[in-house]
Amino acid sequence: MLSVLSKAQAVQTVLDKTASLSLSIENIELSEALGRTLAADVVAAENIPAFDRTTVDGYAVIAADTFGAGSAVPAQLEIVGEIHMGENADFSLKSGQCVRISTGGMLPQGADAAVMVEHTDSEEGLCLIYQSAAPYENVTRKGEDICCGEKVLKKGSVITAAQIAVLAALGVRQVSVFCKPVLAIISTGDEIVQEKPRLGQIRDINTDLLAAAVRQAGCEVYCYGAVKDEREAIDTALEACLARADAVLISGGSSAGTKDMTVSIIEARGEVCFHGIAMKPGKPTIFGMVAGKPVFGLPGHPLAAYFVFRLIVRTYIAARLSQAPDMPHKSGVLAVNIPSNHGREEYLCIQYNEEGAVVPVHTKSGVISVLSAAQGFIKIERNAEGLLKGTVVDIYAL
Amino acid sequence: MLSVLSKAQAVQTVLDKTASLSLSIENIELSEALGRTLAADVVAAENIPAFDRTTVDGYAVIAADTFGAGSAVPAQLEIVGEIHMGENADFSLKSGQCVRISTGGMLPQGADAAVMVEHTDSEEGLCLIYQSAAPYENVTRKGEDICCGEKVLKKGSVITAAQIAVLAALGVRQVSVFCKPVLAIISTGDEIVQEKPRLGQIRDINTDLLAAAVRQAGCEVYCYGAVKDEREAIDTALEACLARADAVLISGGSSAGTKDMTVSIIEARGEVCFHGIAMKPGKPTIFGMVAGKPVFGLPGHPLAAYFVFRLIVRTYIAARLSQAPDMPHKSGVLAVNIPSNHGREEYLCIQYNEEGAVVPVHTKSGVISVLSAAQGFIKIERNAEGLLKGTVVDIYAL
Numbered sequence: 001m002l003s004v005l006s007k008a009q010a011v012q013t014v015l016d017k018t019a020s021l022s023l024s025i026e027n028i029e030l031s032e033a034l035g036r037t038l039a040a041d042v043v044a045a046e047n048i049p050a051f052d053r054t055t056v057d058g059y060a061v062i063a064a065d066t067f068g069a070g071s072a073v074p075a076q077l078e079i080v081g082e083i084h085m086g087e088n089a090d091f092s093l094k095s096g097q098c099v100r101i102s103t104g105g106m107l108p109q110g111a112d113a114a115v116m117v118e119h120t121d122s123e124e125g126l127c128l129i130y131q132s133a134a135p136y137e138n139v140t141r142k143g144e145d146i147c148c149g150e151k152v153l154k155k156g157s158v159i160t161a162a163q164i165a166v167l168a169a170l171g172v173r174q175v176s177v178f179c180k181p182v183l184a185i186i187s188t189g190d191e192i193v194q195e196k197p198r199l200g201q202i203r204d205i206n207t208d209l210l211a212a213a214v215r216q217a218g219c220e221v222y223c224y225g226a227v228k229d230e231r232e233a234i235d236t237a238l239e240a241c242l243a244r245a246d247a248v249l250i251s252g253g254s255s256a257g258t259k260d261m262t263v264s265i266i267e268a269r270g271e272v273c274f275h276g277i278a279m280k281p282g283k284p285t286i287f288g289m290v291a292g293k294p295v296f297g298l299p300g301h302p303l304a305a306y307f308v309f310r311l312i313v314r315t316y317i318a319a320r321l322s323q324a325p326d327m328p329h330k331s332g333v334l335a336v337n338i339p340s341n342h343g344r345e346e347y348l349c350i351q352y353n354e355e356g357a358v359v360p361v362h363t364k365s366g367v368i369s370v371l372s373a374a375q376g377f378i379k380i381e382r383n384a385e386g387l388l389k390g391t392v393v394d395i396y397a398l
Numbered sequence: 399m400l401s402v403l404s405k406a407q408a409v410q411t412v413l414d415k416t417a418s419l420s421l422s423i424e425n426i427e428l429s430e431a432l433g434r435t436l437a438a439d440v441v442a443a444e445n446i447p448a449f450d451r452t453t454v455d456g457y458a459v460i461a462a463d464t465f466g467a468g469s470a471v472p473a474q475l476e477i478v479g480e481i482h483m484g485e486n487a488d489f490s491l492k493s494g495q496c497v498r499i500s501t502g503g504m505l506p507q508g509a510d511a512a513v514m515v516e517h518t519d520s521e522e523g524l525c526l527i528y529q530s531a532a533p534y535e536n537v538t539r540k541g542e543d544i545c546c547g548e549k550v551l552k553k554g555s556v557i558t559a560a561q562i563a564v565l566a567a568l569g570v571r572q573v574s575v576f577c578k579p580v581l582a583i584i585s586t587g588d589e590i591v592q593e594k595p596r597l598g599q600i601r602d603i604n605t606d607l608l609a610a611a612v613r614q615a616g617c618e619v620y621c622y623g624a625v626k627d628e629r630e631a632i633d634t635a636l637e638a639c640l641a642r643a644d645a646v647l648i649s650g651g652s653s654a655g656t657k658d659m660t661v662s663i664i665e666a667r668g669e670v671c672f673h674g675i676a677m678k679p680g681k682p683t684i685f686g687m688v689a690g691k692p693v694f695g696l697p698g699h700p701l702a703a704y705f706v707f708r709l710i711v712r713t714y715i716a717a718r719l720s721q722a723p724d725m726p727h728k729s730g731v732l733a734v735n736i737p738s739n740h741g742r743e744e745y746l747c748i749q750y751n752e753e754g755a756v757v758p759v760h761t762k763s764g765v766i767s768v769l770s771a772a773q774g775f776i777k778i779e780r781n782a783e784g785l786l787k788g789t790v791v792d793i794y795a796l
Contacts, residue, residue, distance in 0.1 A: 031621075034610045048766065051597055085627070086589035088598040104589055104698070106598040145767050152770070161610035162769040162796065165700055168606035169766045171594065191484035191502055196569060199449055200486040200504040208566035212432045212559035223429075229483070300502070302563055330728035368446065368567045369543050371560040372550070398560065 004276035004283070006382065007311065007345045013273050014287055014316050018294050021246070023320050024179040030167055033159045036177040037218060037321040042153040047143035048169050052107040054114040056138045059098040059127055060089075060105075063113040063135040074121070074128035083108065098127050107139060114138040146170065156322030158218070178321050183214045183313075184222040184241030186250045188234055188262075189300055192226045205302045205368065206251040213309050214249075217317050235265050242291055246320075249313065251298040251305045252284065262286055262297045270295070278344040278382060282308040303367050307347050307377075310398065328394035329376060332358035339386040349374035350395065358393060374398055402674035402681070404780065405709065405743045411671050412685055412714050416692050419644070421718055422577040428565055431557045434575040435616060435719040440551040445541035446567050449487075450505040452512040454536045457496040457525055458487075458503075461511040461533040472519075472526040481506065496525050505537060512536040544568065554720030556616070576719050581612045581711075582620040582639030584648045586632055586660075587698055590624045603700045603766065604649040611707050612647075615715050633663050640689055644718075647711065649696040649703045650682065660684055660695045668693070676742040676780060680706040701765050705745050705775075708796065726792035727774060730756040737784040747772035748793065756791060772796055 005013065025039040054060060061077060069075035082100035083089045093099060093110035101107070101114060113133040121128040146152055152166050153159075159175070167175060187206045194204050204226040214221040222244050227233045234250070241248040250262055263286055266272050270290030275297075277285045281304030286297025296313055298305040318325065332350075335357035340346050349361040349370050358378070361370045376395040380387060387393065403411065423437040452458060459475060467473035480498035481487045491497060491508035499505070499512060511531040519526040544550055550564050551557075557573070565573060585604045592602050602624040612619040620642050625631045632648070639646040648660055661684055664670050668688030673695075675683045679702030684695025694711055696703040713724065730748075733755035738744050747759040747768050756776070759768045774793040778785060785791065 030606060031609060034613055049600060050595065083598075085587065086591075086599045088596060090597075104587075104600070140765075145765050152767070160770075160796075161607055161614055162704070162766075162772065164610040165603050165607035165704075166766050166770045168603045169601055169700075171601055189483065189502075193484075197448065198486060199488075200481075201484045202447060202502070203567055203569055205563050205566045208428060209559055209563035211429060212562040215432055216559055302567075306560070306563075367538075367543050368560075368564050369550070372558075372564045374560065398558070 004278050005274050007277055007279045010274060010277045010285070010287065010312060011315050014294065014312060015319055017273055017287075017289055018316055018319070021292070021320065023181060023246075025176055026179050027174045027176055030164060030173050030175055033164060033167070033175045033177065034161065035218060036159050036175070037323060038153055038155050038157045038159060039176045039178045039322075041151050041155050042167065042170075042172065044146045044148055044150045044152050044170055046170060047148045048146035049140055049142060049144070052111075052142050053140045054101050054103060054105050054107065054138055055140055056114050056116045057102050058115045058117040058138070059120060059129070060093065060101045060107050060111040060114050061098045061129070061133060062093060062095055062110060063133050063137065065095060065098075066113070066115065066129050066131070066133045069129050069132045071130045074130045075132075077127045077129060079122060079125050079127050098129075112136055112139070156324065158323065180218060180220045181247065181317060181320055182220045182222055182245040183317075184224060184245035184248045185210045185214070186224045186234070186237045186241060186248065187226045188229055188250060188252055189226070190229045192300075194226050206298070206300070206305050209302055209306060210249055210251065210298075210309055213306065217314050218321065219317060229261065231261055231265065234262065235269075238265060238269070238290070238295070242293055245293070247294045247296070247313075247316065248290075249296050249298055249309070252300045266290060266295055266297070277308075277312070279307075279311070280342050280344045280346045282311070282347075283344065285312065287312070301367065303349075303371050306371055306398075311347070326396070329397040330395050331392050332356075332395050334387055334389055334391045334393055335359045337386065337389050338380065340380045340384060343382060345382045346380040347377050348380065349377050349398075351375050358395065371398070402676050403672050405675055405677045408672060408675045408683070408685065408710060409713050412692065412710060413717055415671055415685075415687055416714055416717070419690070419718065421579060421644075423574055424577050425572045425574055428562060428571050428573055431562060431565070431573045431575065432559065433616060434557050434573070435721060436551055436553050436555045436557060437574045437576045437720075439549050439553050440565065440568075440570065442544045442546050442548045442550050442568055444568060445546045446544035447538055447540060447542070450509075450540050451538045452499050452501060452503050452505065452536055453538055454512050454514045455500050456513045456515040456536070457518060457527070458491065458499045458505050458509040458512050459496045459527070459531060460491060460493055460508060461531050461535065463493055463496075464511070464513065464527050464529070464531045467527050467530045469528045472528045473530075475525045475527060477520060477523050477525050496527075510534055510537070554722065556721065578616060578618045579645065579715060579718055580618045580620060580643040581715075582622060582643035582646045583608045583612070584622045584632070584635045584639060584646065585624045586627055586648060586650055587624070588627045590698075592624050604696070604698070604703050607700055607704060608647055608649065608696075608707055611704065615712050616719065617715060627659065629659055629663065632660065633667075636663060636667070636688070636693070640691055643691070645692045645694065645711075645714065646688075647694050647696055647707070650698045664688060664693055664695070675710070677705075677709070678740050678742045678744045680709070680745075681742065683710065685710070699765065701747075701769050704769055709745070724794070727795040728793050729790050730754075730793050732785055732787050732789045732791055733757045735784065735787050736778065738778045739783050741780065743780045744778040745775050746778065747775050747796075749773050756793065769796070
């Protein structure tokens with residue numbers, strides 16, 4: 001049996017062993033891009049806006065023509081026409097001239113400001129301007145929003161609605177994204193059934209839980225189903241999953257000896273990189289490489305399986321997708337003391353109480369109800385003896 | 399023209415006018431349920447676990463038989479067998495007896511505790527127990543995780559991986575969810591084009607932006623496309639959208655007079671409920687009911703269109719789906735003073751600086767780059783004259 005690693009060592013081992021694995025890239029329609037991960041930086045190929053635009057309804061002017069204007073001494077400018085929305089203003093404004101313009105309209109050459117209609121009067125082809133305009137007042141300059149050549153989106157970004165707007169503005173209708181990694185799930189245990197359980201049996205929870213978590217992490221999932229704790233059955237399942245997936249999750253049955261069986265199956269087909277992480281929950285985690293693909297042995301306990309997925313497997317997924325590392329979601333203040341002296345990094349499901357302070361999800365040994373009730377989780381360092389009431393803690397999203 | 403409402407009045411009007419509209423319900427497979435919204439409470443039809451289970455590898459005992467046991471005076475119990483994982487323990491333990499058991503195994507009748515194998519020795523059919531066990535020590539009792547008859551999930555919940563685990567544990571393979579509302583999008587403006595823009599024109603951004611936002615809110619989207627600011631064209635688009643969708647979003651062109659055209663089109667076909675909200679951005683928002691369906695007139699400016707979607711349209715969607723109202727995401731400390739004296743509720747895109755404090759997204763008049771760079775937004779109350787550096791502000795997710 002290999003030595004137990006710290007969580008940081010375990011994550012580093014997974015990242016090192018899988019560093020050379022790369023995902024395929026595909027080009028997809030912009031309309032399908034929400035939530036996918038960019039496979040390359042996006043550099044603006046044009047200016048946004050592509051021309052100087054007004055931000056008000058009124059008159060395009062040469063700012064210098066309005067200097068000194070006020071309500072007592074308006075500037076008088078000749079109205080030489082109107083620029084309609086969407087029209088190319090392909091003429092030059094000369095000193096002493098102005099032109100009618102609507103919000104978003106293109107400034108003609110020479111014009112360098114716009115005056116709101118509320119600060120003007122017009123009669124017989126003349127415009128009276130009651131307020132001086134500074135250069136580029138009420139104007140969005142060419143390239144001011146996005147500048148041609150600027151890196152606007154980074155490789156590894158999970159595409160949001162706002163980023164879709166950026167791509168639409170630039171006319172990018174096809175987006176280069178990483179193909180979704182495929183993760184396979186095997187749920188093992190002599191007591192685990194997918195049909196109605198008899199007394200002494202329980203339903204398979206981990207297949208559905210992990211499948212949803214895998215999808216939420218932006219991956220495809222292949223569910224092999226529940227398998228008894230028999231060497232040949234698990235080995236056959238592993239082989240089938242390796243043929244279909246980029247990585248395999250084997251959530252272990254809880255019977256004694258099963259974990260060693262998983263270790264020995266992985267060893268027979270490839271390499272076991274570690275067995276055991278000094279974290280709670282999640283101690284009996286196994287990680288190996290088989291046929292160049294990562295195989296994760298997760299605890300059978302659903303809460304533990306979920307945390308190992310969240311903290312270890314998701315780090316692997318994020319690295320493959322070039323995503324930024326996991327950050328705390330927010331911080332909160334503990335409403336109670338939390339004891340801990342386990343000598344392993346501990347992860348605890350939390351809720352907010354009525355005052356908005358942080359409390360652990362109350363439970364004796366509930367499993368599924370804890371995870372379902374949790375509004376996030378906190379980490380207690382390996383050497384901490386616990387956390388005192390009033391401590392400000394980082395809270396991570398589940 | 400109708401009077402300008404406060405944002406709260408606008409939201410209330412939308413909710414009142416659409417209160418009687420209900421969504422259809424469909425039953426879907428549990429594997430498809432992630433992110434969908436529950437259409438009914440889920441009440442547990444069984445106990446989880448369905449039987450008393452051990453949480454350790456060791457021996458199932460009658461706790462009273464171990465009282466007073468210690469390393470010097472171990473309790474001696476007769477080992478009467480072993481309970482295998484998944485097996486129904488259909489016999490009764492008598493005083494003086496114990497049985498081998500693995501983590502997750504079913505306790506036989508009479509047994510009320512489990513002793514870890516580490517605290518025992520066994521020889522010739524006898525088990526020596528070196529530590530006294532309290533009643534129900536190392537045991538998860540029947541119904542302790544979820545109790546039969548307990549309401550485990552609430553109508554209106556957006557289904558998470560953890561909730562899928564709860565449903566899987568209870569054997570619920572079909573889930574009753576709300577059908578996704580269909581929202582149609584029309585983007586209007588003489589300067590808006592979907593092909594490569596000529597000088598003076600700009601690309602349609604709002605169709606893609608709003609479509610992504612609609613999908614993210616758990617709805618289906620129908621994109622009508624870009625339409626010129628012509629009464630007949632917009633009216634035809636509205637009619638086509640009403641035939642296909644539960645609600646219609648018309649993002650207005652920015653040309654003067656367009657908003658009044660949208661108002662008049664809605665008026666001709668139904669009722670305009672308000673035109674104008676005292677919020678920034680988002681002032682020129684229109685809301686009406688046509689053929690029993692809500693029609694939202696959004697500003698043409700993409701940032702403003704997005705905020706109106708986020709604050710008004712999403713409230714309508716959430717109400718239809720029985721979802722809980724929008725809550726701040728977290729709080730933060732302002733790194734700078736933020737002036738504001740607009741007399742309207744103001745919404746501002748924010749980022750975190752290197753120290754984790756909150757700063758507005760720096761911009762002169764950028765539009766798309768602001769939204770894309772934002773990590774959330776804050777609200778400045780209508781009567782506030784701004785916010786001082788150091789103020790703790792609520793931050794909402796975009």
